[in-house]
Amino acid sequence: MQDLIWLLPTFPMLGFLSLVLTGGSLPRKIVAVIGAGSVGLSFLSAVLISAQFLASGEDYFVKELWVWMAIGEFTPGFNFYLDGLSLVMMLIITGVGFLIHLYSTGFMVDDPAYSRFFAYMNLFVAAMLMLVLGDNLVLLYLGWEGVGLCSYLLIGFWYENPDNGYAARKAFVVTRVGDTAMAIGLFLLFTQLGTLNIQDMLQAAQQQWAMGSPLAIAAALLLLGGAVGKSAQLPLQTWLPDAMAGPTPISALIHAATMVTAGVYLVARTHVLFELAPRVQMLVAFVGLATLLMAGFTAMTQRDIKRILAYSTISQIGYMFLALGAGAWSAAVFHLMTHAFFKALLFLAAGTVILSLHHEHDIFKMGGKRKQLPIAFWSFIIGSAALAALPFTSGFYSKDEILLAALAVEGPGMLLWIGGVIGAFFTGIYSFRLVFVVFFGDSQGHHEAKEEAHWSMAAPLMLLMVLALLGGWIQVPLDAVFSSGAGHEEAHVSLLVHAVMIAAPFLGIGVSYLFFMSKVFDLDKLMANPLANSLHRFWFSGWGMDALYQRIFVNPFLYLARINRSDLIDSFYALLVSITRSAHLMLARTQTGYLGWYALSMAAGLVLIISLGVML
Amino acid sequence: MMILFYIAATVAVVSTVGVIVQSNIVHALIYLILSLLAVAVVFFSLGAPFVAVLEAIVYAGAIMVLFLFVIMMLNMGQHTLDQEKTWMAAKDWALPAGLAAILLAQLLYVLREYRVDIVPNEVGVLEVSALLFGPYVLAVELASILLLAGLVSAYHLAKK
C-alpha cells in the first residue's frame, strides 16, 4: 500500500485533467463526483497508507518514481518521502481538503463555472501533496509554485471584477518575491552541499557547516524568505487579506488550512538549517511575534467577516512561527493541524453566513442571526472558542504548548511569552467580537435570511466542529522527525503562568462582551477620540503596509514603465537613423541637376587630386 | 620642323580660344576645324603623318560635318545668338577660367624639370598598323563594337 503513495496526487490530477479536457461540458453532478470524489479517494488512500506506515514502525519511507533530471551531481527525482511530518500534512490536506470539496459542491452550485472551480481545486490538492511529499527541494518547489498558481487562479476565480484580478495578481507576485528568495536559497544549498535531496542536504549541512556559520545563516534566511511569503508573515503579509476576494471555500482550503501553512512546513522540514543558524531561528520567533501582534490589532478593526478571519489566520500562523523560532517544531505542526480544523470550520461557516445573506460581507450589517443560522452559529461558537484557545478545545492544547516553548527560550523567552499572551488576549477580543456582532444583538436587515442547509454543506461543518473541539487529543507522530528538536522536556512552570495563559482569552472575550454585547463601553464615543480614531484607521489599513509598498515598490515601477514605454535604447538607433538621414539630405543638396555644376566639381576634384599628387 | 611645330601650335591655341569665346556657333565650328587642322600639323611635325592624316579626315572632316548637320537641324537663328551673348557674362567666366588656370599651372609645375629634346623620327603607318593588328587587336575589336553601339544608339536617339 505504501508503494501506492503516488496515487495521492494522481487522483486529484486526473480529476483536474478530466475536468479541463471536457471543458465544462459535463453535467454538474458528475463534476461534483469527480471533483470531490478524487480528493476523497486521495484521502482514503492517505488513511490506508498512514495506517500501514504507522504500523510498520519505520521512521520514514521513500518511493522513487523517476529521475526528473540528471546532470552530473544534480539528480532530483520524482520521489515521495513519507515521514511523520509529511504524514500529518498529507492527512490534513486530503482530509480537510475533502471536507471543503464536499462543502463546495453545495456552496458553488449556482456558479456557472462549476467545472472550472473544481478543476482548479483538484489541481491545488495535487500540487499541495507534491509540496509535502517531495523528497527534494526542487519537487517541493514545484508544489510550492503550483499551489501559488492555484491560489492565483482561485482568488481571481470571479474574473469579471478587476479588483479580484488585482488581488489575485498581488497574491501571486508578493509570494513570488518570497519564492525568489527561496530559489536563491536552493541555488546556494546545491552549490555548497551538492544535493537538493532534503534529507541528504540536511545531513551534509550538519557535517559541513559549523553552528552559526555564515552559509547556514544565508541559507536559512533565504528559505525563511520563501516561508514568510507563502505564509503571509511580516513583511510579506499584505496579500492574504486581499486574497479573500476568492470564493469562501478557497479561503478555507488555501488561505487558512493548507497553503498558507506551507511556510511552516518548509521551516519545520528544514529545521536542521535553522538550528545551525540560531540567530535566524530567533528571527523566526520575532517575525512570528510581530506578525501575530500586528495582525491581532488589525483583526479587531476590520468590518469584513472574511478579512477578520484572514487577519486571524495571519496571527495564528504568527504563533506557528513563534513556535518554530522557539524550536518547538512539533508544537508548530500541532498548531498547524488544529488551526486547519478550526479555521476551515470558521471559514466554511462564514461562507454559509455570506451565502445566506446574499454575499453580504460587512458584519455590522448582520446581527442577531443565531436563530436563523443555527449551524453557522454553533460552528462559529466552537471555532471561535478553539481560535481563542479556550480550555479543552483543540486550540488550547496547541497554543499552550507554543507559549510554554516560547517561555523556555533562553534570553528573550519572557518577552516572547508576554507577546504571545497579549496576542491571545486580542484573539479573544476579535474572535468573539465577530460572534457577538453577527449572531447576537439586533438584526440589521436580511430578515428573510434562511440557512442554506444542504447536507453537503452541513456535514463538513459538523465533522469540523468535532475536529475543532477534539482535535487537541490527536497525537501527532513527530518524535522521529524532530528528534533533535527542543521543547520536549516538560518545563516546570508555575501555576501562575498557566493561570495567565488561560485567563488571557477569557479577559479578551470579556472586553469584547462589554463593547459589543452589553454595550457598557460605547464604541462611538471611543471613536470620537482623535487618537483612538487615527489608531483605528491605521490598524484598519493593516498598519499602512499596503500604502507603503505601493509607494516604494509599485509606484516607482509603474513610473519607470510609463516613462520608458517606447524603449530608451531604441532612441539611440533612431538617432543614428536621423543622423544618417540628415547627412543624406545635406549631400543631396549638392545634386543640383546643373551639368555645369557637376563639371565644375569634377574639375575642382581634379585640381585637388593633382595638388595632392604634387605635394606628396 | 621646329618652326612648323611652333606656328601650328600658336594657330591651335588661338583658334581654340576662338572656339570657346565665339557666340556665333558656326564661327565657333570653323575655329574648331581650324584648331583640329593645326593639331594635325603638329602631329606631322612630330613625325606622325598617319595620325595627322586621320585627324584631318576623321576629326576635321567627318566629325565636324556631323556637328554642322546638327547645327543646321537645330536651326539656331538670331535669337540664339543674342542669348549666347547674354550667357557670356564675365562673372560666369571667372571661376572656370581660374580653375583651368590652376590646372594648367600645376601641369607646368609638374613639367618644370622635364627637358628632352628630340629629333622626331617618322613613325609611320607601317609601325602603327603592325601594332594595331598585333598586340592591340583586341582593342580594335572593342573599338569596333563601340562604334557599332554608337551607331545604333545614335540612330535610335535621333529617330523621331
Place this chain on the structure above:
Amino acid sequence: MILVALIAILFLGGVLAWLSERLDSKLPRVIALAALVLDLVLMLTLLGGDSADGSWIVALNVQWLPRFGISFHLAADGLSVLLLLLTAFLGVIAVGSAWSEITERPGFFYFNLLWTLAGVLGVFTALDLFLFFFFWEVMLIPMYFIIAIWGHENKNYAAMKFFLFTQVTGMLMLVSILTLAYFHYVQFGFFSFDYFDLLNVSTSSTIEMWIMLGFFVAFTTKLPIVPFHSWLPDAHSQAPTAGSVILAGVLLKTGAYGLIRFAVPLFPEASMNFAPIAMALAVLSILYCAKLAFAQTDLKRLIAYTSVSHMGFVLLGVYAWNEIALQGAVMTMLAHGLSAAALFMLAGSLQHRIHTRDMRDMGGFWAKVPRMSAVALFFSIAALGMPGLGNFIGEFLALLGAFSSNLPMTVIATFGLIFASVYSLWVIQKIFHGEYSNSKFDDSHLIDLNRRELAYFGAMILGLVWMGMYPQSFLDLSAAALQELLAGTQELVSTVVQN
C-alpha cells in the same frame, strides 16, 4: 548525406511551392507541409543513431573551394539534432498557423518560409565557418521578404530594421571569420574555414577578444540581448503570425547556438574574460525587457520583449559555461521556442479575429472564448516559469549553473522571475479577465479555437509538459555534445577563472 537531404528537401520544396501556385493557390501550403513533415520524419532517424565519432551523430565533409580551405562540412551532434527537431516541429506549426491566414501570393510565402528554415537547418549543422555564414545569410533574406510583404501596417520599417540589424552585425561576424581564417593561415600556412582547424588557432589575447566580439555582437543581436534588441519588437509586431513563430521559435535560437558552438569554444579565454560583461548584459536584458514588456499596450510587442527577457537566461547560462547552466540554456531555448511561438500564434489568432493588437481595447475574453483563454493561460504561466513546464527547467538550471560561476549576477537575474510573473499575469488580466466589452472592435469573428488550432496548441502543450516533467529525454540527447564542448575548453577556462 541525410543532412544534405534535410536541407535540400526544404530548398526544393520551396521552389516547388512557388511553382505550384500557378496550378492551384492551395497547393503551396500542402507542399510546404509535406516537405516539413518529411524532414521531421527523417530527423527522427537521427535519434536512434549511435555516435560513431565522438559526440557527432552524422557528418559530411566535402571539398568545396579547396584553394581557400572552404569545405562543405555539415555535421550534427545531440545539440544540433535537438534544434533541428525544434526547427522542423515549429516549421510544421508555422505552416499550420499560416494555413488560412496567408491568401496573398501563397506560393512565394511558402517559398520564403521553407528557405528560411533551410537556412536555419544549415546554420545548425554547418561546421565550416564560411558555409555557416552562407546559411546565416540564407535565413535572413527570405525572412525579410516575409515581414516586408505579408506584414502589418508598418511592415517596411520593421523589415528594414530587422534586415539592417542582422546584416550589419552579420558583416562584423564575417570580418571576424575572415580574420580568424587569416590567423590560421599565419599560424599553419594554409587557409581553412573548418571549425576543427580553427579551434587550434591561437592569437594574442587582444586580437582574440576583438574577433570574439565580432561573433558575440552578431549572435547577441540575433538572440537578442540589450542593447541590440530593438529590432525585435518591431519585427514581431509587424510580421505575419507564421513569421513570428519562426522568428521567435527558431531564428533567435541560432544566436544562442552560435554562442554555444562557436563564440565560446573558439575563443575560450577571451570569452571567459568577457563573461562578467556578458552576464551583466544578460541580467540587464532580463530585467529591462521584463519592465518594458509590462509597459506595452501592443500584445505582440509585449511578447517580443518577454522573448528578449527570456533569452537573457540563455546568455547567462552560456557564459556560466558549466554543464548545468548549458543544459539550462538549451532547455530554455527549446521551451521558449514552443511557448513564445504559441503566444505569438495566440496573438496572431486574436488579431485575425478582431483586427487589433491593442490590449487596451480588449478584456473579458474568457467568457467569450474559454478554450483560447485556457490555452493562453497555460502558455502565460509557462512563460513565467511554472515548475513542471519546460521553461522552468531551463531557467532553473541556467540559474543554478550560473550561481556557482557568478553569484551577484545570478541573484539579480533571479529577480527576473518576479517581473516575469508581473507581465504574464498582466496579459491574462488585460485580455481574458475583466468585463467583456466590444466597443472598440468588431467581435463578429471572435470565435473560439477551431480544431486545427486546438491540434497544434495541443501539440505544443504536450511538448512543454514533456519538457517539464521528463526533461531527461532532452538532457540526454545534448549531454554528450555539451560535455565535449566543455572538455575542449576546460583547461583554458580554468586558468582564466583562477586568474
Place this chain on the structure above:
Amino acid sequence: MQSIPIEHGLILAGILFALGLVGVLTRRNIVFVLMSLEVMLNASGLAFVVASARWGHADGQVMFLMILTLAAAEVAVGLGLIIQMYRKFKTVDIDVLSEMKG
C-alpha cells in the same frame, strides 16, 4: 631638322585641355559644350602622340586612334541626344535640364 623640346608638346596639350575645360564649364549651349569636349579629347590625344614621338614607338598613336574612335562614338550619341533634347525642350540650354537634382 632641328630638335623639338618634347615638353613643349605636352605644354601645348595642357593649354588646349585647359581651354577646352574652360569651354565646358562656361558655355550653356550644349553644342558648345560638346565642341569643347572635343577639344579636350583632342588635347589628350595630342599628349599620346607627343609621347609616341618621344619614345619613337607607335603605341601612342594607337591610343590616339582609340581616342578618335571614342570621340566619334561620343559625338554621334551626344548629337543624337541634343536633337532629342531640342525636340523635347525646344532649347539647347543645359541648365533647363535640371530634373535630376537630388
